Amino acid sequence: MARVRKAIEEMNYVPNSSARSLRVGRTRLFGLIISDVNNPFFPELIDAFESLAAAHGIGVIFTHTNYELERLDSCIRRMIERRVDAIAIMTSEIDERFLRQPMKLGVPIVLMNQRQLAARYPNVLVEYATGYREAMDHLLFLGHRDFGFIAGPPQLSSAQDRKAAFKTVSQAHGVHLGPERIVAGDMHVEGGRSAMRELLARSPRPTAVLATNDLMAVGALQAAHEAGIRVPEDISLIGFDDLPIASMVSPPLTTIRHPRRELAARAFALLQNALQEGNALPELILHPHLVIRESTASPARRRRR
Amino acid sequence: MARVRKAIEEMNYVPNSSARSLRVGRTRLFGLIISDVNNPFFPELIDAFESLAAAHGIGVIFTHTNYELERLDSCIRRMIERRVDAIAIMTSEIDERFLRQPMKLGVPIVLMNQRQLAARYPNVLVEYATGYREAMDHLLFLGHRDFGFIAGPPQLSSAQDRKAAFKTVSQAHGVHLGPERIVAGDMHVEGGRSAMRELLARSPRPTAVLATNDLMAVGALQAAHEAGIRVPEDISLIGFDDLPIASMVSPPLTTIRHPRRELAARAFALLQNALQEGNALPELILHPHLVIRESTASPARRRRR
DNA sequence: CTGAAAGCGCTTACAG
DNA sequence: CTGAAAGCGCTTACAG
Numbered sequence: 001m002a003r004v005r006k007a008i009e010e011m012n013y014v015p016n017s018s019a020r021s022l023r024v025g026r027t028r029l030f031g032l033i034i035s036d037v038n039n040p041f042f043p044e045l046i047d048a049f050e051s052l053a054a055a056h057g058i059g060v061i062f063t064h065t066n067y068e069l070e071r072l073d074s075c076i077r078r079m080i081e082r083r084v085d086a087i088a089i090m091t092s093e094i095d096e097r098f099l100r101q102p103m104k105l106g107v108p109i110v111l112m113n114q115r116q117l118a119a120r121y122p123n124v125l126v127e128y129a130t131g132y133r134e135a136m137d138h139l140l141f142l143g144h145r146d147f148g149f150i151a152g153p154p155q156l157s158s159a160q161d162r163k164a165a166f167k168t169v170s171q172a173h174g175v176h177l178g179p180e181r182i183v184a185g186d187m188h189v190e191g192g193r194s195a196m197r198e199l200l201a202r203s204p205r206p207t208a209v210l211a212t213n214d215l216m217a218v219g220a221l222q223a224a225h226e227a228g229i230r231v232p233e234d235i236s237l238i239g240f241d242d243l244p245i246a247s248m249v250s251p252p253l254t255t256i257r258h259p260r261r262e263l264a265a266r267a268f269a270l271l272q273n274a275l276q277e278g279n280a281l282p283e284l285i286l287h288p289h290l291v292i293r294e295s296t297a298s299p300a301r302r303r304r305r
Numbered sequence: 306m307a308r309v310r311k312a313i314e315e316m317n318y319v320p321n322s323s324a325r326s327l328r329v330g331r332t333r334l335f336g337l338i339i340s341d342v343n344n345p346f347f348p349e350l351i352d353a354f355e356s357l358a359a360a361h362g363i364g365v366i367f368t369h370t371n372y373e374l375e376r377l378d379s380c381i382r383r384m385i386e387r388r389v390d391a392i393a394i395m396t397s398e399i400d401e402r403f404l405r406q407p408m409k410l411g412v413p414i415v416l417m418n419q420r421q422l423a424a425r426y427p428n429v430l431v432e433y434a435t436g437y438r439e440a441m442d443h444l445l446f447l448g449h450r451d452f453g454f455i456a457g458p459p460q461l462s463s464a465q466d467r468k469a470a471f472k473t474v475s476q477a478h479g480v481h482l483g484p485e486r487i488v489a490g491d492m493h494v495e496g497g498r499s500a501m502r503e504l505l506a507r508s509p510r511p512t513a514v515l516a517t518n519d520l521m522a523v524g525a526l527q528a529a530h531e532a533g534i535r536v537p538e539d540i541s542l543i544g545f546d547d548l549p550i551a552s553m554v555s556p557p558l559t560t561i562r563h564p565r566r567e568l569a570a571r572a573f574a575l576l577q578n579a580l581q582e583g584n585a586l587p588e589l590i591l592h593p594h595l596v597i598r599e600s601t602a603s604p605a606r607r608r609r610r
Numbered sequence: 611c612t613g614a615a616a617g618c619g620c621t622t623a624c625a626g
Numbered sequence: 627c628t629g630a631a632a633g634c635g636c637t638t639a640c641a642g
Contacts, residue, residue, distance in 0.1 A: 012409070017386050018332065019635035021323040022618050029366075029387075037348040037355075040549070047342045047369070054368065059387055061334075062367050063359065064352070081322050082334075082364055104317070189553055218553050225555050244345070245550050248494055248523050250530050324619035327634045 021083065030271060031079035031087040032062045033072065040243045041213075041260070045090060048264035056272070058085075065091050073098045080107060086271035088112075090263075092158035096120075108274035110267045113158060122274065124266045124286065128165035131256035131288035132210075135238050136173050138254075138290060139208045142298045144236060147175060148199040148206035150192055150216050151184045159187065162212050162240065181206065185216045192219025200227055200235075207235060207299035214239035214246045217253055221295070232297035242291055251294035259286045326388065335576060336384035336392040337367045338377065345548045346518075346565070350395060353569035361577070363390075370396050378403045385412060391576035393417075395568075397463035413579035415572045418463060427579065429571045429591065433470035436561035436593035437515075440543050441478050443559075443595060444513045447603045449541060452480060453504040453511035455497055455521050456489045464492065467517050467545065486511065490521045497524025505532055505540075512540060512604035519544035519551045522558055526600070537602035547596055556599035564591045 021027040032049055034042045050060045061082055065071040072091065076098055079087050086108040094114055099121060102109050110122045118125060139147070149166055152159025163182070170177050183198045185191030192211055196219065199209055211217035217239030224231050231237050231251060239246055239255035246253040263286060273281050326332040337354055339347045355365045366387055370376040377396065381403055384392050391413040399419055404426060407414050415427045423430060444452070454471055457464020468487070475482050488503045490496030497516055501524065504514055516522035522544030529536050536542050536556060544551055544560035551558040568591060578586050 014382070014385050014410075016327070016388060016635050018323045018326040018388055019618090020637075022321070022327055022620085023635080023637045025618075027323065037352045038549070040345065040348075043342040043345075043348060050342075050368065054383075059366050059368075059383060061364050063355065063364075077319070078359075078364060080319050083321060083323055105319075222553075222555060244343070245553055248527075248550055249554055250527060321619050324634090325621075327636085328619080328621045330634075 026085055027083045028057060029059045029061055029082060029084045030268075031076075031082070031084040032060050033075045033079070033087065033089045033091060034062075034064050035067050035091045035093075036064055040215075040245065041241055041258070042090070045260045045264045048261040049088065049268055052265060052268045067091075067093070069093050069095055076102060080105065085275055086110075088264075088267045088271060090267065092156065108271050110270045110274075112263065112267070113161070115161065116157075122270050124263050124270065124284075126259065126263065126286045126288060128162050128288060129169055131240070131290060132162075132166045132169040133172075134290035135210060135256055136169050136175070138292065138296065139236065139238070140173060140175075142208075142236065142296065144208040144299055145175075146204050146206045146208070147177060147181060148202070148209040149177065149182045150195040150199070150209065150211040150220060151182050152187050152212045152216075153184060156187065159212050166210065185212070185219070187213055187215060189215050189219040189222070192216025193223045194219075196220035196223035197227070200224070200229065205235075208238070208296070209235060210238045210240070212240055214241045214243040214253060214255055217255065217295075218245060218249055221249055221253070232295050234300060236296040236299070238290075238296060240288075246291075247293065254293045254296040255291055256288045257291045258288050262286050331390055332388045333362060334364045334366055334387060334389045335573075336381075336387070336389040337365050338380045338384070338392065338394045338396060339367075339369050340372050340396045340398075341369055345520075345550065346546055346563070347395070350565045350569045353566040354393065354573055357570060357573045372396075372398070374398050374400055381407060385410065390580060391415075393569075393572045393576060395572070397461060413576050415575045415579075417568065417572070418466070420466065421462075427575050429568050429575065429589075431564065431568065431591045431593060433467050433593060434474055436545070436595060437467075437471045437474040438477075439595035440515060440561055441474050441480070443597065443601065444541065444543070445478060445480075447513075447541070447601065449513040449604055450480075451509050451511045451513070452482060452486060453507070453514040454482065454487045455500040455504070455514065455516040455525060456487050457492050457517045457521075458489060461492065464517050471515065490517070490524070492518055492520060494520050494524040494527070497521025498528040499524075501525035501528035502532070505529070505534065510540075513543070513601070514540060515543045515545070517545055519546045519548040519558060519560055522560065522600075523550060523554055526554055526558070537600050539605060541601040541604070543595075543601060545593075551596075552598065559598045559601040560596055561593045562596050563593050567591050 030053055053060045063075040065075055088110050090112045112124055113126050114123055151163045183195040185195040211220055217237055220237055229235055239253045242255045242257035246255045335358055358365045368380040370380055393415050395417045417429055418431055419428055456468045488500040490500040516525055522542055525542055534540055544558045547560045547562035551560045
């Protein structure tokens with residue numbers, strides 16, 4: 001008898017999780033929504049989230065919005081149909097409208113850096129200013145005084161947050177930034193390249209340029225190469241994110257490392273916590289830090305006004 | 306009555322897919338197993354697979370082995386517990402042992418480029434030789450005669466397949482490659498860099514180097530930079546895969562584009578087909594093609610033996 | 611302590 | 627054509 005049972009188990013038996021879910025009311029499935037897998041910002045986040053989930057016996061079902069806000073709705077809907085236990089929405093653009101259904105159904109959600117929604121929805125916050133403070137300390141110490149900033153598109157809140165943080169930090173350091181020092185790009189390589197071309201035409205030319213993300217910093221590097229301007233001898237360059245490419249280009253980029261793994265871990269912990277309906281987790285803010293590589297150096301001596 | 310029902314539907318109702326799956330015996334869930342999300346080879350594949358699935362109302366549950374063969378077993382097991390309808394195993398290393406359970410349970414699987422298993426398991430095959438043929442035509446036309454090849458580790462079958470394809474094509478072109486022309490790397494940037502350093506020390510120094518993947522080609526580029534050797538003026542360089550970084554480095558890499566989206570689409574089609582138990586899909590082999598950018602040029606004139 | 615029964619929310623085959 | 631019933635495979639509360 002027992003032998004038969006054992007044999008059955010050893011041979012074939014795998015519990016049917018649909019049946020169990022139906023009975024128990026939990027699927028042990030989390031949803032993860034991101035903007036775009038092809039954006040090298042996300043893989044590490046996905047990796048960290050999925051590894052953590054696997055370690056807890058939780059599966060991850062995963063969709064992306066491709067930056068289209070409307071697709072977020074169908075992403076969330078699909079997750080709810082699958083009866084995921086909780087959803088991590090790691091896109092930078094979010095419409096509160098779409099959040100109502102999961103909230104109503106009691107499906108915990110967590111957002112990434114949605115400051116305007118932080119009071120009403122669980123959120124993992126990253127304090128960009130910390131990274132910019134370290135970057136400015138570094139550049140000022142090297143002797144830079146003329147800065148340029150490659151911003152992102154006006155409608156992208158994460159880009160605007162970064163710009164605001166940079167401005168605040170600059171002011172605190174007594175650095176004045178006229179509007180002609182800030183050029184917007186499209187967050188991709190190409191946008192960084194054209195923004196850099198504009199910045200290089202300014203007079204006085206900035207001796208240090210910060211880009212809102214590494215992709216644009218890579219573009220900026222290309223623009224400098226093309227113009228015969230050496231990095232870091234003629235101009236220093238700092239990115240943001242610390243993507244794998246940041247250390248693959250020449251020179252390897254000094255950049256501000258976005259704590260993606262910590263972000264994923266925190267999102268996961270918040271969701272787990274919400275499900276266990278214990279006490280709320282203590283508030284926690286993540287901080288990006290400067291990673292110094294080879295794209296920054298002291299500015300070449302030259303005449304100043 | 307009808308009004309009540311309608312109201313209910315409009316307000317809250319979302320069908321419970323666990324219940325439906327239990328009843329119907331299908332989950333409309335596919336499993337996707339890859340080696341490593343952080344490897345930039347995979348995001349585009351994931352993207353294509355997931356988009357296709359979403360368009361068919363199928364969800365994707367996704368795990369990675371982190372290159373550890375043993376983890377493939379638990380990946381497959383988890384998918385089977387979730388009762389996925391089918392599994393795409395897109396890792397380059399596979400142990401047939403782990404494939405028995407899904408086969409026994411009648412869960413269709415599809416593999417990526419497992420030539421040794423192609424007779425017994427559905428497989429998406431990529432004919433590497435096509436890409437190498439185009440690459441060699443290009444290099445020979447430019448006037449190159451001394452080649453170097455950065456291979457991958459001996460135990461990685463995909464790397465060995467590429468090397469074998471390259472050798473076959475070289476021979477067909479009457480190019481002889483002594484063992485000292487082939488150096489192995491680790492498939493990452495660092496391995497490409499050190500392999501290139503060795504190749505640069507050879508005499509006669511190769512005028513053109515092909516790397517088994519783009520990551521190593523990027524490393525090779527760095528090694529050339531560090532040695533003060535210009536690409537493409539002093540040495541031509543060709544990668545493989547056409548990762549996003551290939552066009553971000555300077556100079557942008559000439560490389561062989563791996564048809565990742567087509568691979569994903571084909572894998573998806575094979576799985577769908579297996580589920581519909583119609584006729585088998587006609588055999589199809591995918592071909593990578595050369596993408597010419599700026600890392601290749603005619604070799605500088607110099608004395609030859 | 612053990613074992614049979616009820617029920618989770620669907621779909622579908624069947625009775626009326 | 628319509629509507630009530632059975633059953634998918636689990637888990638758990640309950641009877642013995």
